[in-house]
Amino acid sequence: MFQDDGSSSVTSSSSPLQFFSTMSPSLGSPYQWLRELKSEERGLYLIHLLLSCANHVANGNLENANLALDQISQLASPDGDTMQRIAAYFTEALAQRILKSWPGLHKALNSTRISSVSEEMLVRKLFFDMFPFLKVAFVLTNQAIIEAMEGEKVVHVIDLNAAEPAQWIALIQALSTRPEGPPHLRITGIHPQKEVLDQMAHRLTEEAEKLDIPFQFNSVVSKLENLDFDKLRVKTGEALAISSVLQLHSLLAADDYASLIALKNSLLANGYGYSQSPDSVSSSPLSPNASAKMDSFLNSLWGLSPKVMVVTEQDSNHNGLTLMERLLEALYSYAALFDCLESSVSRTSMERLKVEKMLFGEEIKNIIACEGFERKERHEKLEKWIQRFDLACFGNVPLSYCGMLQARRLLQSYNCDGYRIAEDNRCVLICWHDRPLFSVSAWSCRK
Numbered sequence: 105m106f107q108d109d110g111s112s113s114v115t116s117s118s119s120p121l122q123f124f125s126t127m128s129p130s131l132g133s134p135y136q137w138l139r140e141l142k143s144e145e146r147g148l149y150l151i152h153l154l155l156s157c158a159n160h161v162a163n164g165n166l167e168n169a170n171l172a173l174d175q176i177s178q179l180a181s182p183d184g185d186t187m188q189r190i191a192a193y194f195t196e197a198l199a200q201r202i203l204k205s206w207p208g209l210h211k212a213l214n215s216t217r218i219s220s221v222s223e224e225m226l227v228r229k230l231f232f233d234m235f236p237f238l239k240v241a242f243v244l245t246n247q248a249i250i251e252a253m254e255g256e257k258v259v260h261v262i263d264l265n266a267a268e269p270a271q272w273i274a275l276i277q278a279l280s281t282r283p284e285g286p287p288h289l290r291i292t293g294i295h296p297q298k299e300v301l302d303q304m305a306h307r308l309t310e311e312a313e314k315l316d317i318p319f320q321f322n323s324v325v326s327k328l329e330n331l332d333f334d335k336l337r338v339k340t341g342e343a344l345a346i347s348s349v350l351q352l353h354s355l356l357a358a359d360d361y362a363s364l365i366a367l368k369n370s371l372l373a374n375g376y377g378y379s380q381s382p383d384s385v386s387s388s389p390l391s392p393n394a395s396a397k398m399d400s401f402l403n404s405l406w407g408l409s410p411k412v413m414v415v416t417e418q419d420s421n422h423n424g425l426t427l428m429e430r431l432l433e434a435l436y437s438y439a440a441l442f443d444c445l446e447s448s449v450s451r452t453s454m455e456r457l458k459v460e461k462m463l464f465g466e467e468i469k470n471i472i473a474c475e476g477f478e479r480k481e482r483h484e485k486l487e488k489w490i491q492r493f494d495l496a497c498f499g500n501v502p503l504s505y506c507g508m509l510q511a512r513r514l515l516q517s518y519n520c521d522g523y524r525i526a527e528d529n530r531c532v533l534i535c536w537h538d539r540p541l542f543s544v545s546a547w548s549c550r551k
Contacts, residue, residue: 147187150179151435154194155428158472161198162427166205173199182461183451186442190435193465197472201427204473225300227462228267230455235444236518237542240511240525240534241349241416242271247507248546249345250278252412256343259287262336262408264328264348266293267300269307271347276308280315292322292336301325329358329397338408346405346413352489353417356482358397395492402496409549412501417489419533419543422471423482434471437483438464440536448520486531486543498547502530 157172173195180191203210232238253259259279263272272291279286291308295301301323312319324335328351338344405413420437424430441464449456470481490500508525511532515523524535531545 143185143187146179147185150176150187150191153179154191154198154431154435157195157198158428158431161201166202169198169202182457185451186439186446189460190439190442193438193460193468194431194435194472196465197469200469200473223462225267225303227458230459231463232268232270234449234455234459235441236515236523237534238268238349238416239270239514240532241542241544242268242274243510243514244503244507244532244544244546245347245349245414245416246271246275246278247504247510248412248414248501249275249347251504251506252345252501252548253279253287253343255284256411257287258290258342260290260292260338260342260344262292262294262338262344262346262410264294264346265351266291266295266304266323268349269304271349272304272308273311276311276315276317276319280317286315286317288318290320290322290342292324294324294326294328294331296325296327298323298325328352328401329355331401333404333408336408344408344410346408346410348413349416350418352398352401352415353423353482353484354480355398355401356395356423356484357477357480398492399496402492402498406497406549411548413498413547414544415489415493415547416542416544417486418483419486419540420483421485423484427472430471434468436539437541438468440539440541444522444536447522448518486528486533486540486545489543489545490529490531493545493547497550499550500530501546501548503532503544503546508532 153172153176157169157176160166160169160172176191176195179188180195181188182192183189184192200210203213249259249261261272261275276289279289289312293301293304295304305321305323308321309319322337324331326332326335418437421433422430422437424433442460445456445460467481470479474480493500508527511525515525522537524537526533526535526540528540528543531543533540534542534544
């Protein structure tokens with residue numbers, strides 16, 4: 105997406121962006137030539153403008169940032185080509201970040217926003233249907249659980265984000281055909297919204313009754329960071345599996361918030377002024393790198409002694425210290441996701457627009473506009489997760505040939521050669537062409 109004839113990247117010193125930066129008129133001028141740019145030229149110029157705008161925002165130069173936003177708005181469009189669509193959402197995110205400089209104004213403009221559970225469920229379902237990523241993750245997770253639970257009579261599965269029943273319906277169906285007969289299955293679902301868990305419980309109980317499998321569903325209404333592990337009701341004698349799909353990264357926010365408070369107090373105690381700029385605080389060398397909340401959570405999971413834990417995460421580095429770091433990484437990864445839709449869904453599709461606006465747009469806004477505990481979308485690369493699980497005394501479990509075969513067949517059914525699977529450190533990366541977008545890894549307790 106950010107390549108010109110396969111050689112120049114967005115950060116390359118020989119990039120065509122240099123051409124635009126030297127020839128472009130002063131920001132804010134409504135020049136007709138902007139609208140006459142070809143798609144590729146317009147895309148490169150939009151990247152140039154976004155980087156320039158982000159730089160102004162990070163440095164507190166709001167007048168120039170405002171002029172850049174005005175010019176981007178002439179080119180960006182939520183129903184245009186890939187780069188126009190991306191630019192529309194990054195522009196909104198940068199504007200939101202500026203608005204947060206005036207908390208009263210920001211609160212007033214967002215005071216009537218309504219977050220609908222049914223709308224959230226709808227957009228998650230659309231993402232599930234439009235992309236193969238979660239389906240592949242579910243196939244690999246279920247196969248790892250089935251293999252780990254071979255011969256077990258009582259199986260307990262803990263789902264750290266019980267939002268999609270399709271995964272467990274498939275598991276129930278697979279367990280019903282075991283040669284030794286189905287186990288007694290208990291699934292504990294964790295989700296902050298009771299309505300989501302109630303729907304999950306109804307669907308799974310219905311399926312289990314149809315297949316005559318002994319089944320229980322245990323609902324735990326909770327955010328992950330506030331989870332009371334006693335409510336999981338793990339019992340002696342049952343074989344435990346844990347599934348985490350796109351959840352663990354959010355726990356990193358608690359540590360960052362604690363770091364910023366500690367830093368602020370330290371600066372004030374030593375007689376230094378405290379800057380309100382999130383970039384200046386988060387990039388300070390005084391900021392600690394500890395992940396106390398994550399370490400504590402993983403240690404608690406280890407204490408449950410699961411036979412297998414399967415983790416799916418977005419494979420991107422969106423947890424950088426500075427705005428510019430995160431913006432560059434997010435541009436690359438979301439360009440790939442928008443490209444996936446461009447290759448398979450009409451630009452006028454309302455379903456596509458909903459996924460881009462209500463899911464990707466909100467994630468981009470969180471990555472770019474938010475700091476501290478409010479910034480939940482802290483996606484990190486597979487190697488970081490491997491280090492964390494290793495330190496928490498989890499040992500890597502290779503994902504089996506059978507699971508990989510099922511995943512590859514599923515991707516082939518999409519009739520789109522852009523989707524690929526790659527193996528890395530006995531884990532799996534789900535890619536769009538050569539760009540890893542999601543990772544799936546399996547773990548067991550190391551004594």
